[in-house]
Amino acid sequence: MSLQGTLSDLPLxxxxxxxxxxxxxxxxxxxxxxxxxxxxFTKSKLYSAYVHHTGQKGRMVVRQGEDAxxxxxxxxxxxxxxxxxxxxxxxxNVHQSWDFIILEQCRREDEQLNxxxxxxxxxxxxxxxxxxxxxxxxxxxxxxxxxxxxQIDGRQTVEAIANKLRLDLNVVVERVQKLVNYNLxxxxxxxxxxxxxxxxxxxxxxxxxxxxxxxxxxxxxAYTDNQxxxxxxxxxxxxxxxxxxxxSRELVTVGSNESQQPASKPKVQRGLLSGIIARIRxx
Amino acid sequence: xxxFKIVVTGAYSAGKSQFIRTISEIEVVETxxxxxxxxxxxxxxxxxxxxxxxxxxxxxxxxxxxxxxxxQERFDFMWEILSVGCMGYxxxxxxxxxxxxxxxxNVIKQxxxxxxxPFVVAANKQDDPTCLPIExxxxxxxxxASIPVIPCIATELESVKNVLLTLLDRVxxxxxxx
Numbered sequence: 001m002s003l004q005g006t007l008s009d010l011p012l013x014x015x016x017x018x019x020x021x022x023x024x025x026x027x028x029x030x031x032x033x034x035x036x037x038x039x040x041f042t043k044s045k046l047y048s049a050y051v052h053h054t055g056q057k058g059r060m061v062v063r064q065g066e067d068a069x070x071x072x073x074x075x076x077x078x079x080x081x082x083x084x085x086x087x088x089x090x091x092x093n094v095h096q097s098w099d100f101i102i103l104e105q106c107r108r109e110d111e112q113l114n115x116x117x118x119x120x121x122x123x124x125x126x127x128x129x130x131x132x133x134x135x136x137x138x139x140x141x142x143x144x145x146x147x148x149x150x151q152i153d154g155r156q157t158v159e160a161i162a163n164k165l166r167l168d169l170n171v172v173v174e175r176v177q178k179l180v181n182y183n184l185x186x187x188x189x190x191x192x193x194x195x196x197x198x199x200x201x202x203x204x205x206x207x208x209x210x211x212x213x214x215x216x217x218x219x220x221x222a223y224t225d226n227q228x229x230x231x232x233x234x235x236x237x238x239x240x241x242x243x244x245x246x247x248s249r250e251l252v253t254v255g256s257n258e259s260q261q262p263a264s265k266p267k268v269q270r271g272l273l274s275g276i277i278a279r280i281r282x283x
Numbered sequence: 284x285x286x287f288k289i290v291v292t293g294a295y296s297a298g299k300s301q302f303i304r305t306i307s308e309i310e311v312v313e314t315x316x317x318x319x320x321x322x323x324x325x326x327x328x329x330x331x332x333x334x335x336x337x338x339x340x341x342x343x344x345x346x347x348x349x350x351x352x353x354x355q356e357r358f359d360f361m362w363e364i365l366s367v368g369c370m371g372y373x374x375x376x377x378x379x380x381x382x383x384x385x386x387x388x389n390v391i392k393q394x395x396x397x398x399x400x401p402f403v404v405a406a407n408k409q410d411d412p413t414c415l416p417i418e419x420x421x422x423x424x425x426x427x428a429s430i431p432v433i434p435c436i437a438t439e440l441e442s443v444k445n446v447l448l449t450l451l452d453r454v455x456x457x458x459x460x461x
Contacts, residue, residue, distance in 0.1 A: 013382040014295075102381045106423060272345060276287060277451050279341045280444055283306065 003082040007032075010080075012072060013102065019082060020044050020098045026085045032078035037068060040088040046101075048093045065093035069101050070108070119173045125187040127161075127176050128154040132183070139182055148175040149184070155191050285345045289450065290365055291335075292352040292394055293375030294386035298407040298437035299351040300335045302375060306443045307337025307349060334365055366398045371454045373446055375437070376424070378406040378414045384423040391424065401453040405435035405446045 007015070007030070019028060019041060028039040034054045040047045049068035052059050063071045096104075129152060141149065151161045162172040179185040291299045304311045335351030350365045366372065374391055377383040387404075394402070406420045415423075421432040431449050436442040 013385060017380065017382050099381045102385075106381075106385070272285060272287070272341075273451065273455050275345065276339075276341050276347055277448060277455070280306075280339065280347075280447050280451070283339070283440065283444055 002084075003080075005080060007075060007078045007080060012075065015080065015082075016098050020046070024084060025088065026083050027088060028080060028082045030072065030075070030078045030080045032075055035062075035075075037072050037075075037078075039069070039072070042088060046094040046096070046098055048089050048091060050093075066096055066101060066104075069094065069098075070105055073101075073105050119170055122173050122176065122187065123159040123162075123169055124157055125189060126154060126157050126191060127152045127179070127185045128188050130184055130186050139184070141179075145175055145178060148172055149179060152179075152185060154188070284343075287341075287345070287347045288350065288369040289347060289447070290350050290352060290369045290372040291375060292362065292372055292390060293405075293407075294377070294383055294390050297375035297377045297383065297387070298435075299375045301437040302373070302405070302407070302435075302443055302446075303335045303337040303349045303351045305437060305440055306339065306447065308340055309338050311335055311337045334361060362394065363397050366394065369398065369400055371401045371403075371450045372398070373450055374402055374404045375435075376404055376406050376420060377408055378417075378420050379408045379411045381415065381423070384415075384420065388424055391426075401450065401457045403431040403433060403446060403450045403453060405433050405437075407435045407437050409434040409442075410436045410439075 012030075015028075016039075021044065023044050025042050026040075028037075028041070030037040030039075035051060036054070036059075037049070037051045039049045046069075049063075049065060049072070050061055051063040051068045051071050053062045147165060148161060151164060156164070158172055158176050159169060161176075162169045165172065176185065176187070180187060291302050293299050300311070334353070335349075337349040337351075339347040339349070341347060350369070352362050352365050372394060374387065374394070376387045391402075391404075404420070404424065404426065406414070406417055408414055409417075417432055417434055421428075421430075424432070426432060431453065433446050433449050434442070435446050
């Protein structure tokens with residue numbers, strides 16, 4: 001038995017659903033541009049998965065196990081062939097079911113969406129030195145944190161700071177959040193009426209900075225976070241779990257006909273509708 | 284004669300044909316063909332290629348027509364044709380297949396762009412012990428609480444009636460009533 005086609009015709013989700021329903025042992029091979037994937041089944045159960053990339057240095061495995069499957073779910077197209085084969089690789093590296101993989105992928109997508117929304121939200125806020133700095137005298141920041149902290153003046157948005165430092169917005173948001181968790185920085189929408197007297201540089205008054213590590217090592221690219229003993233504040237209390245919709249609000253609103261386009265609403269005679277309801281109820 | 288049209292849509296193998304078959308008074312007009320793809324054969328051996336059609340007679344002057352859309356995306360050109368003039372639609376979802384929920388999101392998205400009428404979601408196969416809970420189905424579909432997601436067993440008349448009555452209530456609530 002051999003089954004072949006393209007993912008644009010038969011999406012991977014459908015294809016895997018079918019293959020996991022059959023009692024077959026075989027290998028599903030998928031190729032796309034310079035990448036190839038192999039998913040092995042034993043009696044319809046996922047057994048192993050690999051994603052290879054063929055480049056100038058030859059063919060190398062870039063993902064394996066569940067990670068390979070998560071990677072595969074991102075492929076919008078590709079050619080696939082499923083062949084029955086009693087000989088499959090000896091090493092099992094997939095231990096979850098396909099349904100689990102799908103659910104986990106959905107969860108990851110949601111998390112990513114959640115993260116992006118948070119980043120967009122924070123990007124437009126203006127970090128300001130906290131009016132009530134932490135009492136601990138042992139907070140230690142690394143050079144990367146300082147880089148951001150020194151830019152904080154209450155006027156610039158997080159996005160502006162990222163642009164100024166020529167850093168990725170996600171990275172700067174992450175650092176700002178860390179400073180917020182330390183209670184060193186607060187986030188505000190508006191600019192302060194008057195600039196705070198303590199700007200980022202003055203935070204050093206109550207912080208210990210491991211300057212002995214910094215300059216030479218950092219310049220040589222040898223600096224790592226491991227060289228600094230961090231003060232680890234207690235984790236922030238868990239907030240409400242975000243359960244944002246997959247569909248946009250506009251779509252749901254339009255689809256549910258709750259507010260828009262009254263002209264397109266169907267005209268239904270009240271008496272007839274009641275009659276239909278009564279009839280169906282009596283079936 | 285006044286005709287009211289309800290469309291039953293959803294992704295492949297969600298139970299649309301069975302839903303109509305359960306409640307229709309007439310022998311359902313089906314346009315089914317044998318499944319040719321080996322992979323789809325594992326889900327079912329016949330599939331709707333144009334439409335399913337069933338009726339519920341209200342009185343000699345009024346009838347409800349039920350149209351089932353084909354589930355396979357290659358026949359989605361039929362969706363627009365079938366949705367013309369419908370008073371509402373039911374989105375069938377196979378709640379035993381998590382992978383199916385992603386397809387259902389696409390169906391809702393497409394149908395919402397075709398027609399503005401109210402809809403409800405029927406989470407089918409709720410008699411299967413492996414079915415996903417209703418709230419999880421709602422969550423995965425990204426639907427607000429205002430859109431009903433109803434547990435459904437397409438082979439049971441009471442369950443199908445419940446779905447249709449919920450849809451009609453929603454039509455009653457949201458549509459312009461003359």
